[in-house]
Every structure is written in structure tokens, then in C-alpha cells.
Amino acid sequence: MASFMLPPVVSYACSCGLINPITKLYFCRHCLQLRCGFCVCHEVDSHFCSSCLENIPSSEAKLKKNRCNNCFNCPSCQHTLSARATTVVVPKKVDDPEKGDGDDKEKDKVITRKMYYLSCLACRWTTRDVGIPDQTVASGAWPECEYANQTRLNAIMEYYQSVVLQEKQEKQDLWKRKTPKKHKYFSLTDRTGLTVSMIRRQMGWADKAPPKPKAITPSEASEEVDELPESIFTEPVNLKNITTIKQRHSQPADQPETVDNLFPQRKSLWIKRSLRCRQCEHNIIKPEYHPTSIKYRIQLFASYHVPEVRLVKCEQPLKAGVANFVILNFANPTMHDMVVKIIELPSEDEEALLIEEFRRGFEKQTSLTSTPSLTSALSRQTSLNEEPRFVDKRTTAKLEYPNVPFTVNHRDDSAEFDEDTQIQQEEPPFVIWRKSNKVSVKLGFTPDPDLASNDEVVVGFSMQYNYVNTVINTADRSEPQKHTLHARVYVKVGNITSESA
């Protein structure tokens, strides 16, 4: 995790051939493959407001243009506005003057009322700055801004919605005509070739066609632009009164030019996203539904399933063509012991085979789910599969592959506190350190002789590890399945030391 924000030292090749650090990879338990962000479907799970953490159903979110009803952003600096309360003194109305004849004090009595205004804690902008009156309730009562183009935009939107509806209908009709419905039971209309709409027409009923879209007057571009006001040439510009580009863009409906037209903007909603493997369409990441929860229901991050490789140390200086040593650390994140073997990277032909396999896997899946009802239900997003490719990272050193497997113990959170009672087992000579679920190995390598100074030295290997699948895929197997998997790992061990140094 040390590489989370930094440029990655150790990267893994995704099944599609893209290079990523392990923190950005997922592991599909069903395909037993690494998946990167391009190999998964991104789906919107739920909408919520990041400020009030209210969950908003997607239909409602659409209706509200993906904005929260109660929370506002500062139009000046885009932070969240907070409601501030003030007490105002309002003279009390004397309802019944006759009743209180004795006490004159009663007439002077005032009541204090709580009034609210919105204020930004970052730039100290307030709704009072632009003359929005204080409200009696903290949220929900803020005036809505009216924009000049609103009616026009609504008309255009309505028009295009009906156009879409019409096109959909036409497509459906075409589909119906092309592929006659194959029902279990033949209906009369099937045998006679009559359609419902034909019968309706014959009976003199109106066809159930959707209403034709109402024509709108198209906008016309004109070359005539208002002249610049005279004052722009004569008066000095006061930058404090002019909005910045960011402020204008955050208020797209009217894009004010001066700061006195800034208006609190409803906060945009955030989403919770779930990821789905594009090959098997199983969920890989599924967050918990509630916005306040940061947990997952399904979380197949690669770092929970694939051994993590870390660069511990590389002997310096690195010189082209001179043998060197690198110490790598392997950590087992799973609850089962792993046998890891460091072997050679696949050759070009083998890589081509891998790519072929990746393609086939996808094709098989599409043929399985090609029935229209299934695909429309499962893949809301058109399944664009990432084109597999050759790994775009060349190793620039020859690693000595030990070709001897070594065991990495399973993760045991309590082992950290145990006394070190490791039974000395038969270790391969390259294993130099071992503690709980971590093993360090020392490997020899030789940087390519043709490297210039400051060139990157990259060692690469294929990590063969056995993985115990605890999820039971098929009903007939009750035992956890053992698999032997491979991951292509590339480690940037350093740069060739420059000659002058």
C-alpha cells in the first residue's frame, strides 16, 4: 500500500495486458483473472448527497437533475454552505389592546425570532452578500433562481424526449416485423399474419402510435453581437466584482459576469459505484447500500487475493551488464498457505496465446447471453470489452529464475503477537527471511549490457501461485477448489548509475 499515491515500483499485468499497481487491480473469483478498471463494467449503484448523506433514489435524482434538495455549494469558492442562525428582534403585535389596560410594559414586549442565512466557512461568502433575505427555516425554503433560457430549454428537452420515444417505437416495430414471436401457443394473429395494429385499423379504431413530436422553432445563429459598452475602455476593472471562469462554470444556467449575481448552487449528488466483471458478469465490487457506510458487500480487490510483491532492496550501483542482487518481499493476503514459484515471463508466442484465450473467454460469454432479454437485463452498459494487448513494459535485465517453489504462510492477524516459534523448515537457499505471512527472497539479475546511464532497470517474472477458491461455483463441488494461477509482475529496481557519479 506504500505505493498508493506514488508512482508504482511494482506493477502487475492485467489479463488484458495493461500495467497497473496492485492497488488498482481487481481479482475476479469466477474467472480467476486479474481485472483492471477497463475490464470491468462501472455501474451506478445509488445516488447520495455527500453533505447530508441522504440517499436519493435514481429516479428522483434524475428528476432533480442530480442535485440535493437541501445542500448548497458556495458560488464563490464551491465549498459547502452551512446554515447560520441569527436572532432578530421583532416587535410583538398587540392583539387585544383592551385586555392589557393596566400593563403598558406588555406593549413594548418584543419577541426574538431565529432567522437563518447561508454562509461559507472557507471564503466567508453569505447569502446576505447578494441580498437574499434570511429565512425562517434552516433548509428547504431557499428561493429558486429563474433563468431566462429555462422555458426554451424545457421545450427543447421535451421535444427530444418525444423524438427518442418515437425512434424507440419505430425500432421495436421493425424488430417485431423481422422476427415473428415464437410463442408456445399460437395465437390467432400469428396464424393469420394479422397484427394488433392492423386489427385496430380494420375496426376503425385509432392506431396506438405515439404522439408526433411537436415541432419547435430551431434556433438561428446570428452574426450580430452587442457592442461592448463604452465604459469597458474607460473605467478601471475591479477584479473583485468580476466572476472567475470557475465561478461562471459552476453556475452554468446563467453564467454571471459580476459577483452580485452569484447564487447558491444546489450540491451535486455523488454515486456509489459497483463493478462487474465484463467476462462473467459477476459483481467484483459492490458497496453497502447506505451512504454512511464505507464498507463493501463484495470486495474483490486484487490485494486481498494475489500475493503482494514489494521491492525491499537492490544492491547499488546498478551497472549495465554487471550482475546484481535484488531482495523482493512476498506477502500472502489470503487465509491459506500459498506455494509461490518464480518463473520466466511468457514468450511472445505464449503471450499471443493468452490474448487469444482472453478473446475466446469473452466470445463464449456473449454467445451465452445473446438472448435479448438477458443482455438487456444484465448489462445496462453496452459491454465494450477491453481489447487485449501485449504488455507494454519490457524488462531490461535478465533475472535468474530459481524455478524452485517456496511456501508463503497464510495471513494470521494474531501471529504478530505470538512469540517467534517458527519451526525451521527446509528452505530453498534464496529465501533469506520469513515472518508470519511474509517471505523475502534474494534473486540475482544482470542489467542488459546495452543500457545507457540513467536508464530504468526493470526485472520481470511470472509469479505462479496456488489459490484456494472458497466460493463454491458449482453445486456438485463442496470442497474448496485449488487453482494454480499466474501473474506477470514487473519490478522497477532502479536506474543505471551515471558514469560521472
Next chain:
Amino acid sequence: MDNSVKIMPKAIVCEESVLRGDITISPGCIIHTSATIIAECGPIILGENCIVEEYATIINKNASEEAEAGGNALIIGTNNVFEVGCHVQAKKIGENNIFECKSYVSPAVSVSSGCVIGAGCRLLAAQTLPEHTVIYSKNCLQRDAMEKQSQALQIESLRKILPNYHHLKKATFDAKKIRGQV
């Protein structure tokens, strides 16, 4: 540097604050622990009801040439707030200003009144901030404030709470005594 710190009565100055040089702390001021005030190039006069929070640093760095013109004292007006970790070396400070957390004001800057230097903002170039200027965001954007900033409530509660939990420096200057001598 002579340590002649004048603390007026009713000022609350925590024992652990660092005060060096010729400093005058007016009534109603609140100086938190580990706040630093250094009168390096001339005296510092802190106006009434100022709050200097933890790790705030105020240093008088007024250049000597101005000393001839009219004293190199750093005169700080009333009702200023120096928030946690701010570093202020301004030439002149008016009234009702707020220096937010981790802000920095260089010796070339004069601050007028009602200004807010936003959290983390760094003011370096020579300038005089016009009244009611708000500096905010990492690009030090400027805007005009309409609202008056007030910290009366904060002062009130600090005045109640601080003496309960901290050792205070005693007032070293008694106006009545002086009057008696005259």
C-alpha cells in the same frame, strides 16, 4: 533585546506564551499558550480584544528606514484574531481582521481593517489590503466581504474558560498607579 512586556489589566496572557521585546498588550486581549510574539525590529502594540491562538506567531520586522519616518512600531488595532499556526509579520494591522490557520503575511504587507486572510494563504508581495478584503483558496483569490466579522462570543467564552485551565501572567501595568504618580 530588552524584555519589557506590558500587560494591561483584564488581558488574559497564558504563562506558556513566548513574549520577547517591547510588547504592549491592551485590556481584553487573549494570548493562548505557545503563541509567540517577538518585537524584533521595534515595539509591538496589541490593541484591545485581540485573540492570539496557539502556535500563532507575530513578529515585528519593520525595516529601519521607516523607523526614521515615524517609528518602527507594529501597531495592531482592536478585535483582531490570529488563528492557530498563523505567521504574521505585517507592517501595519488595522481592526477586525482575521488571520486564519497557517496563513502567512510578509513584512511588505499592510493590512487595513475588516480583512480575512484565509487558511493557508500566503501574502508575499508588497501591498496594502483594502478594507473588507477576503483572501481565500490556495490561489489567494480576493473578494469583498459585506458581512462584518465578529468574534465577541468567542472572546466571552475564552475569558471564562482559559483561567480555569491555564496559569496566567499577571498584569504588569496598572493605569491607576501611573495616574497616581502623575
